[in-house]
Amino acid sequence: MGHSLNKLSATFIKSAPVGKHSDGGGLWLHKRPDGGSQWFLRVSVHGRRREMGLGSPPTISLKHARQEAQRWRSFAKSGVDPIKQREKERREAERNLHILSDVASDCFEARKAELKGDGKAGRWFSPLELHVLPKLGRIPIAEIDQRDIRDALAPIWHEKVETAKKALNRLSICMHHGAALGLDVDLQAADKAKALLGAQRKKVKHTPFMRWQDVPEFYASLDGDTVTHLALKLLILTVGTRTRPLRFLRLDQIDSDVWTVAADDMKGRIGTTNDFRVPLSTQALDLICRAEPMARDGYLFPSQRKGVISDATMSRLMxxxxxxxxPHGFRSSFRTWCAEQTDTPREVAEACLAHVTGTAVERAYRRTDYLDQRRRIMQRWADHVTGSA
Structure with a gap:
């Protein structure tokens, strides 16, 4: 059959007349009256003649067309319909495009707008990145079942309880995202994996906190006028804010004795879009004045190099x-002091910690953030902490 192959030449193809021209072995060039042209292959499978298009010159060169023809002829010789085989390969290639890591990245991109700071800190994605994608990332999402998920999370299920829960939750969100993309995903896989993994043995560890009775002594020991000492002292006096807003405190957020933290920077404020107003005690205002000369780029607590001090700086000191x-534990110190030493109503104590209380309806009717009551209680706390009570 050798002599009947490779009849055409590259030069002929450029100027070929209208009609069908055989290159041999079932490979043809069809030159249409409109000037366009196409390669096609004729083969016979189980006595049926099949014709498959192989693309058009010049995108598909003569050499490439011959290679393709050779490949599909070999399928036909072994009794496999090359057109069906090509469809199957396309489907597999498409399915493989939707491997879990790609869907997870796409899902993260889609959710960034809802996440604080566009999810830059990567907290949303990291449980997946660390504990799921290394094992399941290359698997097409349509093939992932509860056993795969169980095997991926089993090593951390009882050891890193919160992280494992987050990883499973994020994976479930990714599976739903995959379904929304039109992929054939088992939406129950995460729930079934949870059933296979069983109840988590280990109790969630709460942040260790200092007894409220011991806070004044610790506060007094922070006697240096360093950025870290001043930041930690202010954190103790304004327990409602958590470490992130405090580290990024800007002087322009303070007006008289009120520091306003944007709603986006407050954790745990689901159900409200309001900014959080922090009443500043006289001691807190004094600290801010002492820190002001060290401010850089508008930030009250800059780090030595650039940006602001890190979360770890205050933790390392302790x-x-x-x-x-x-540092985070001072919130618990304050809350316990509130309950044991004052008759502060629960709503006011929770508002001091920026906790959202009550149902959505209750919150809609409650048009107050208890600023005046909080101002009084925060001043009492500052007096306790500084030993002036």
Missing amino acids: DRRGLEAR
């Missing part, structure tokens, strides 16, 4: 002192 307690 660690070096041999303390189990962490």
